[in-house]
Amino acid sequence: MSKITVLGAGAWGTSFGQVLADAGNDVTMWAIEPDIVEDIRDRRRNEARLPVVEQLPANMTATGDRAEAVADAQIIIVAIAAQFARVALTEFKGLIPADAIVVSLMKGIERGTNKRMDEVVRETLDLPADRFAAVSGPNLSKEIAQRHPAATVVACESLDNARKVAEACTTDYFKAFVTTDVIGLEMCGSLKNVIALAVGMARGAGYGENTAAMIETRGLAELTALGQAAGADPKTFAGLAGVGDLIATCGSPLSRNYTFGANLGKGMSVQEATEASNGVAEGVPTTDAVVALGKELGVPTPLAYAMSRVLDEGISCSQMLTLLFGRDITEE
Ligand SMILES: NC(=O)C1=CN([C@@H]2O[C@H](COP(=O)(O)OP(=O)(O)OC[C@H]3O[C@@H](n4cnc5c(N)ncnc54)[C@H](OP(=O)(O)O)[C@@H]3O)[C@@H](O)[C@H]2O)C=CC1
Ligand SMILES: O=C(CO)COP(=O)(O)O
Numbered sequence: 001m002s003k004i005t006v007l008g009a010g011a012w013g014t015s016f017g018q019v020l021a022d023a024g025n026d027v028t029m030w031a032i033e034p035d036i037v038e039d040i041r042d043r044r045r046n047e048a049r050l051p052v053v054e055q056l057p058a059n060m061t062a063t064g065d066r067a068e069a070v071a072d073a074q075i076i077i078v079a080i081a082a083q084f085a086r087v088a089l090t091e092f093k094g095l096i097p098a099d100a101i102v103v104s105l106m107k108g109i110e111r112g113t114n115k116r117m118d119e120v121v122r123e124t125l126d127l128p129a130d131r132f133a134a135v136s137g138p139n140l141s142k143e144i145a146q147r148h149p150a151a152t153v154v155a156c157e158s159l160d161n162a163r164k165v166a167e168a169c170t171t172d173y174f175k176a177f178v179t180t181d182v183i184g185l186e187m188c189g190s191l192k193n194v195i196a197l198a199v200g201m202a203r204g205a206g207y208g209e210n211t212a213a214m215i216e217t218r219g220l221a222e223l224t225a226l227g228q229a230a231g232a233d234p235k236t237f238a239g240l241a242g243v244g245d246l247i248a249t250c251g252s253p254l255s256r257n258y259t260f261g262a263n264l265g266k267g268m269s270v271q272e273a274t275e276a277s278n279g280v281a282e283g284v285p286t287t288d289a290v291v292a293l294g295k296e297l298g299v300p301t302p303l304a305y306a307m308s309r310v311l312d313e314g315i316s317c318s319q320m321l322t323l324l325f326g327r328d329i330t331e332e
Helices: 012-021 033-042 066-071 082-091 116-124 141-145 160-166 182-204 209-230 232-239 240-250 258-264 272-277 283-297 302-313 317-325
Strands: 003-007 026-030 062-063 075-078 101-104 132-136 150-156 173-179
Touching: 003 012, 003 066, 012 026, 012 062, 012 075, 012 141, 012 173, 026 033, 033 062, 066 317, 075 082, 082 116, 082 283, 082 317, 101 116, 101 160, 101 283, 116 182, 132 160, 132 182, 150 182, 150 240, 160 173, 182 209, 182 232, 182 258, 182 283, 182 302, 182 317, 209 240, 209 283, 209 317, 232 240, 232 272, 232 302, 240 258, 240 302, 258 272, 283 302, 302 317
Parallel strands: 003 026, 003 075, 026 062, 075 101, 101 132, 150 173
Antiparallel strands: 132 150
């Protein structure tokens, strides 16, 4: 049993906190919103972000005090919207216990720097590689909050530390595998959100299985090429964090990215889809970062480019797909 702190009490932070509590750990949630802290601490609820859970476990509490939140924590989980991770974590610098493992649940690339969350977290907290882990997989928060069976992957350069994190989140309904491919895991989680936006858009526009399968498969090829160029192990893309998460996210209205895309496909503007979104759709800010990263690494990113034109210029779904097709006959 460990003392574990979760920074960010959104839908996934809270749902993962419940997994950790179910695994027997003492869990403290930290949130910036006083109302959310109060709801979790005093009523064992997170009505605002995870209303599906009627009663959070008794070994789960919350605080808004940063120093109190992380004091004595053996594992610190970061579940903050990716674009705000740097600013939020800066406030924790100097407070993190010297031997704590810091784990990111976030799936995004930082806009402006094109950095993955492992880079942002390590840079901000001045953390050595062996004390950083990423968790990623087909993990729709609402299903896991309802304790539906699911699996995930924990990546850390130190396999021992990956195992510590995996043990801490293993329950009878949640299974964690381990890997040392941090870059692969980060790339999978971030890029599948861009693909889910495009699949959602096609579905929203009324297209069927063939179109969805095409976007998913071409998207996976793009994700794999970019990931490999960044230093990832290609095997990771065929696993739970790659194909697995792609299937879950691109096939479920529980995904905020899929739903955001579907709303665009039905004719909403980016502004309207943002207002309708029930939580952060990480693919939206990540799309431009993926295009920029592709340029930096010399890897073509036709799907991310087509989605960036949708998000920045409002092109239609059929225009997006025409861009994705391209004009040339190429080998698959
Ligand atoms: N939901 C899911 O099914 C899954 C999500 N993820 C990933 O996990 C991450 C978090 O997602 P999720 O919890 O669902 O998202 P939510 O939109 O539900 O929550 C986002 C969280 O970020 C916090 N936040 C935003 N800005 C700041 C800031 N400046 N300082 C501190 N906290 C801030 C929010 O705080 P506040 O509530 O106060 O606004 C909230 O706790 C994302 O990267 C997502 O891609 C990964 C797997 C599954
Ligand atoms: O990452 C997820 C499932 O694995 C959740 O996807 P969304 O962020 O699109 O809801």
